[in-house]
Amino acid sequence: MEFDTAVKLNIYETIAETTKAPTSAEVARALDASVEEVEAAFARLHKKRLLVPEPGNPSHIRMAPPFAGIETAFLVKVRDKSYYANCAWDALGISAALHDDTVVAASDGYSGEPIILEVKNGSPVPQECAIHFAVPAARWWDDIIYT
Amino acid sequence: MLLFRSEETVTQWCEARSVPKRPIINLEQLWHLSVTWYENRLTVDSRRPAPDEMVAIFARIGLTGPFWDPKADQWS
Numbered sequence: 001m002e003f004d005t006a007v008k009l010n011i012y013e014t015i016a017e018t019t020k021a022p023t024s025a026e027v028a029r030a031l032d033a034s035v036e037e038v039e040a041a042f043a044r045l046h047k048k049r050l051l052v053p054e055p056g057n058p059s060h061i062r063m064a065p066p067f068a069g070i071e072t073a074f075l076v077k078v079r080d081k082s083y084y085a086n087c088a089w090d091a092l093g094i095s096a097a098l099h100d101d102t103v104v105a106a107s108d109g110y111s112g113e114p115i116i117l118e119v120k121n122g123s124p125v126p127q128e129c130a131i132h133f134a135v136p137a138a139r140w141w142d143d144i145i146y147t
Numbered sequence: 148m149l150l151f152r153s154e155e156t157v158t159q160w161c162e163a164r165s166v167p168k169r170p171i172i173n174l175e176q177l178w179h180l181s182v183t184w185y186e187n188r189l190t191v192d193s194r195r196p197a198p199d200e201m202v203a204i205f206a207r208i209g210l211t212g213p214f215w216d217p218k219a220d221q222w223s
Contacts, residue, residue, distance in 0.1 A: 005191055012189045049195045066185050088150040092181035097188040109149035110160035117174070124178045130171045132157045133148045137201065137217040147148065 006031055007041040008050060011064050016098060019083050021061040021069035035059070052144060062145065066093030075105040088117070088131055095119040169214065176208045 001009075010030050014022045022030070024038045031038070039058045045051035052063035061069040063086050068074070074085040076094045078101070085091035088106060095102040104117040109132070118125040140147045151157045154171060161168045172180075183204050187193045196204060198217040205215040213219035 001191065008193075009189075009191065016189060050193075066181070066188065087148055089148060089177060089180055089184070092178055093185035093188075096182040097185040099186070106150050108152045108156050110151060110156040110163070113152055115150060115152060119178075124174050127174055128153060129174055130151045130154045130157050131148055131173070131177050132151060132160070132168070133170050133172070133214075134166060135148070136169075136214045136219065137205075138213075138219045140217070 003031075003033070003037070004041045004044055007038060008045055011051070011061065012067075012097075015064060015067045015083070019081050021064055021067065023061075024059040049141060049144075055145075066090035066097055073107055077103045077105070088129075091117065092119060092124065170210065172208070172210070176210070179208050180204070 007027055010027050011022060014020070014026070014030075024035050024042060027033075028035045028038045039053075042051055042053050042058060042061070046053060050065070051061060052065075054060035054062040054069065063069060066085055066089075068084040068086045068090070070084065072084045072086060074087065074091040076083045076085050076091050078094065078098055083094050085094055085104070088104075091104040091106065092102075101121065102119045106115045106117060107113060108115055115127075115129060117127060117129070135147045149160070151160065157171060158168060184196065201217050202215065205211065
């Protein structure tokens with residue numbers, strides 16, 4: 001297996017198991033590699049748009065989409081675990097990635113009113129909501145944290 | 148992208164920030180995108196869809212035009 005693939009899998013498997021994104025040092029220990037090698041892999045995975053290192057701190061992961069490396073406004077419960085997602089797309093994406101049902105605690109982007117999204121038996125439970133894209137697709141990765 | 152209770156609060160959000168209202172999708176469309184993007188994310192071969200694949204994915208749920216084209220340099 002290529003090193004970058006091993007890094008990617010370690011990150012995603014760690015998050016799925018622990019709900020927390022590993023640091024570069026933790027990935028390095030798991031793969032018997034150096035921190036420098038792992039952080040270089042983080043950068044290459046970022047170019048492939050599979051990972052977003054924390055701005056200014058390449059040892060930490062801000063996003064491993066659909067998972068968030070920090071607390072966000074999208075809390076996703078899967079069985080007895082709780083994950084944070086980057087946005088509504090990613091919140092449902094955690095259900096898709098883990099192939100399991102979820103309950104997402106979110107809120108209205110304007111009013112702050114709570115919104116619960118649920119995936120049950122592999123499909124979203126009907127719920128009135130509107131997902132607004134302020135940024136065109138060609139610009140999503142100009143500032144993916146904002147997008 | 149942001150989640151709202153209804154199109155009404157999308158309008159209020161846009162007006163409060165003096166930004167144009169842009170495309171809105173519903174929960175079924177969002178679920179299609181979530182599954183397409185992420186159902187294989189924990190596997191060895193997972194990757195993000197390429198730009199041309201993205202255009203086809205969006206078109207399948209009725210999202211067409213330059214706004215949904217990752218290679219476009221103009222949109223409305």
